[in-house]
Amino acid sequence: MSRVKYSDEFKAQVVREVVEKDRTIASVAASYDLVPQTVGNWVARYRKEHSSQEESEAVAESAQIARLRAENRELRQENEFLKKAAAFFAQEQR
Structure with missing residues (x-):
């Protein structure tokens, strides 16, 4: 079976x-009468070459969201604790 050499322009069009x-x-x-594996390889190569900045921004944003959620959870717990402490000390003073 012989390998077919496709031009870079054709690959870019398919991608x-x-x-x-x-x-x-x-x-x-x-639609182009190609093997799906071949097209998948072209697309994977394209995404690997062109997604570094977009991917790093998405990872940074996800990390920031996770950090903010953890901080939010911690602040809610502290707030609940302070509410309970205030209620406890308010009862003691009566």
Whole structure:
């Protein structure tokens, strides 16, 4: 079985179909009469090369959200404790 060499422009066009037009790899592969594995490899390579900044921003944002949720949970617990302490000391003074 011989390997077919596709041009970079053709690969880019196929990848754009998947990435920009939100088509599935299988449907794009079928429309161009390609093996889905091949199209999947092209898309994976494209995403690996072009997603470093977007991915790092998403990871940083997720980390910040997790940190803020933990801080929020801790502050709620402290607030509940202070409410209970205030109620306890208010009863003692009576």
